Amino acid sequence: MTTLYGYFRSSAAYRVRIALNLKGLEYDQALVNLVMGEQRGDAFRALNPQGLVPLLSIDDGTHLTQSLAICEYLEERYPEPPLLPIDPAERARVRALAQLVACEIHPLNNLRILKYLVHELKLDDDAKLAWYRHWITEGFDALEAMLSREAGSGDFCHGDAPTLADICLVPQVYNAERFECDLSAYPRIRRIVANCHAQEAFQQAAPGAQPDAS
Amino acid sequence: MTTLYGYFRSSAAYRVRIALNLKGLEYDQALVNLVMGEQRGDAFRALNPQGLVPLLSIDDGTHLTQSLAICEYLEERYPEPPLLPIDPAERARVRALAQLVACEIHPLNNLRILKYLVHELKLDDDAKLAWYRHWITEGFDALEAMLSREAGSGDFCHGDAPTLADICLVPQVYNAERFECDLSAYPRIRRIVANCHAQEAFQQAAPGAQPDAS
Numbered sequence: 001m002t003t004l005y006g007y008f009r010s011s012a013a014y015r016v017r018i019a020l021n022l023k024g025l026e027y028d029q030a031l032v033n034l035v036m037g038e039q040r041g042d043a044f045r046a047l048n049p050q051g052l053v054p055l056l057s058i059d060d061g062t063h064l065t066q067s068l069a070i071c072e073y074l075e076e077r078y079p080e081p082p083l084l085p086i087d088p089a090e091r092a093r094v095r096a097l098a099q100l101v102a103c104e105i106h107p108l109n110n111l112r113i114l115k116y117l118v119h120e121l122k123l124d125d126d127a128k129l130a131w132y133r134h135w136i137t138e139g140f141d142a143l144e145a146m147l148s149r150e151a152g153s154g155d156f157c158h159g160d161a162p163t164l165a166d167i168c169l170v171p172q173v174y175n176a177e178r179f180e181c182d183l184s185a186y187p188r189i190r191r192i193v194a195n196c197h198a199q200e201a202f203q204q205a206a207p208g209a210q211p212d213a214s
Numbered sequence: 215m216t217t218l219y220g221y222f223r224s225s226a227a228y229r230v231r232i233a234l235n236l237k238g239l240e241y242d243q244a245l246v247n248l249v250m251g252e253q254r255g256d257a258f259r260a261l262n263p264q265g266l267v268p269l270l271s272i273d274d275g276t277h278l279t280q281s282l283a284i285c286e287y288l289e290e291r292y293p294e295p296p297l298l299p300i301d302p303a304e305r306a307r308v309r310a311l312a313q314l315v316a317c318e319i320h321p322l323n324n325l326r327i328l329k330y331l332v333h334e335l336k337l338d339d340d341a342k343l344a345w346y347r348h349w350i351t352e353g354f355d356a357l358e359a360m361l362s363r364e365a366g367s368g369d370f371c372h373g374d375a376p377t378l379a380d381i382c383l384v385p386q387v388y389n390a391e392r393f394e395c396d397l398s399a400y401p402r403i404r405r406i407v408a409n410c411h412a413q414e415a416f417q418q419a420a421p422g423a424q425p426d427a428s
Contacts (some may be wrong), residue, residue, distance in 0.1 A: 049359035050314060062303050066317065069309035076302040088290040089276050095283035100264060102313075103280065107321035116348070121335065134330070145263035 002027040005047070005055040007034045008210035009178075011106055011171035012067040013054040017210075018167045019071045021201035023078045030057075031212040034111055068102055071164055083164045094158045097146065097165035101172045105139035109175065129179065136172075136181045140189060143169070147188040155195050162196060170196050174207065216241040219261070219269040221248045222424035223392075225320055225385035226281040227268040231424075232381045233285045235415035237292045244271075245426040248325055282316055285378055297378045308372045311360065311379035315386045319353035323389065343393065350386075350395045354403060357383070361402040369409050376410060384410045388421065 004020065004027050006013025020027050032038045032053050040051045048055045048065050056064040056073075064070045075083045084091045107113070109132050117123040117131060147153045157165035173193045176183060183190060196202045207213055218234065218241050220227025234241050246252045246267050254265045262269045262279050270278040270287075278284045289297045298305045321327070323346050331337045331345060361367045371379035387407045390397060397404055410416045421427055 049363070050318070050356040052318070058303070064303070064306045064310065066310035066313040068317070069306045069313055072309055073302050073306040076305065088287050089272070089278070091290065092278045092283045092287040095286055096278065096280035099280040099283055099316075103282070103317050103321055104264070104266070107317055108327065113322070116345075120344075120348075121337070121341070123335070127335070130334075131330075134334075142264040149263070 003030050003057040005030045005032050006053045007032050008207040008213045010053050011175050014171035014205060015067045015167045016054045016070050017205035018202055019074050021205050023074055093152050094163045094165045097157050098168040100143055101168040105135055105172055108135040132179050133181050136176050140186050144186045144188055156192055166196050170202060217244050217271040219244045219246050220267045221246050222421040222427045224267050225389050228385035228419060229281045229381045230268045230284050231419035232416055233288050235419050237288055307366050308377045308379045311371050312382040314357055315382040319349055319386055322349040346393050347395050350390050354400050358400045358402050370406055380410050384416060
C-alpha cells in the first residue's frame with residue numbers, strides 16, 4: 001500500500017497529491033500536523049531525518065522524500081499520463097519552471113523560515129509579509145516572463161496538459177493567495193492555474209479537500 | 215558550441231561544471247559577475263528572466279536554466295558515465311539527497327538572501343552568520359543521518375561513484391567552509407567530499423580553478 005505522509009497546507013505535500021491523482025494512483029494519507037511540530041518529533045524523524053513532509057511510503061516499505069524526487073519516481077514507475085515531455089530540452093524547460101518555484105520561491109516562504117523570522121529575528125507581521133511577498137514577486141515576475149515569452153507555453157506551463165511545472169505552480173499560487181499577494185500582474189500564471197483547477201486531479205488534491213483541513 | 219554562463223563562487227554553476235566534467239563535455243564559459251550584479255542587468259535578463267546563473271546555452275541556441283534541470287538534461291543526452299542509478303527507488307534516493315541541498319539549504323544561503331538580510335532587515339554580521347549556520351546545521355544534520363543510516367551510501371552519497379547528490383554536496387560544503395561552519399559533526403559528509411576532491415572532474419570544477427577566480 002502507498003501512504004503519503006503530509007499536511008493539508010504543505011505545498012510540497014500538495015504537489016505529491018496532485019501527481020498521485022494525475023497518475024490515477026490510490027493512496028492512504030498519514031497526517032502530520034506541522035503547526036503542532038509533529039514533523040520534528042522522534043516518531044516522524046525515525047521515518048525521515050529531514051523532519052519534513054511529504055514522505056511517500058511505497059509497497060516494499062521504502063520511504064521516499066523530497067516532493068520533486070517523489071514526482072520523478074512516480075513518472076518513471078507509472079509513465080502514463082506523462083508529467084514530462086519526451087524531448088530532453090523540453091523536459092529541461094519543464095523541470096526549470098518547476099525548480100523556479102521549488103528552489104527559488106517556496107524554500108524562502110516555508111513555515112520553518114517564517115518561524116525563524118518571527119522567533120529568532122523578531123520581525124513584526126509587516127516585515128514578515130514584506131519578506132514573503134518579495135520572494136513571490138521576484139519568482140512570479142520571472143515565471144510570468146518565461147511563460148509569456150517562450151514558445152513551449154500553452155494552456156498549461158508547457159503545452160496543453162499538466163506537467164511537473166503546473167504541479168509546483170498551483171500550490172505556490174494557493175500559498176501566495178493565503179498571504180494575500182496581489183497577483184494581478186500575472187495573467188498568464190492565473191490563466192494556467194484556472195485551467196488546472198478545472199481538472200479533478202487538482203481539485204481532489206486541494207488543501208480544503210483533505211481530511212485534516214481546518 | 216556549449217557555453218556555461220556562471221560565476222566562480224556560484225554553488226549552482228559549480229554543480230553544472232562538475233556534471234559537464236564528469237560527462238567529459240567541452241564547454242566555453244561566459245562570466246557573469248554576481249557581486250557586480252551583472253545577473254540582474256538587462257543583457258543577462260534577456261537570456262534568463264530569472265536573473266540567475268547558471269545558464270547553459272547549447273548547440274541550437276536553446277538556453278537551459280536551473281542547475282538540477284541542466285544536470286538531468288546532460289544525463290539524458292549523454293548517459294555515460296551515469297549520474298543516477300538505474301532502479302527508480304535508488305534514483306529517487308539520489309534526487310532526494312540532491313534536493314535536500316538544493317531545496318532546503320542552498321536557497322536560504324544564496325547571495326541574494328544574504329543581501330536582503332543585511333540591506334532590508336539590517337542584520338549585523340553576527341546575525342547573518344547565525345542565519346547561515348542555522349540552515350547548514352539543519353540540513354547537514356539530516357544529510358549525515360541519511361548517509362549514515364541508509365544502505366545505499368558508499369564511498370560517495372550513493373554507491374561508489376559520484377552522482378547528482380555529490381554534485382550538489384561538494385559546492386555546499388565549499389560554501390559552508392567559506393562561512394567557517396564547523397563540520398566536525400559530519401564525518402560521513404567530509405569523507406565523501408574528500409573522495410570527490412580526489413577526482414579530476416571535481417578539481418577542475420572548483421571555484422579556485424575558474425578564469426574569474428579572485
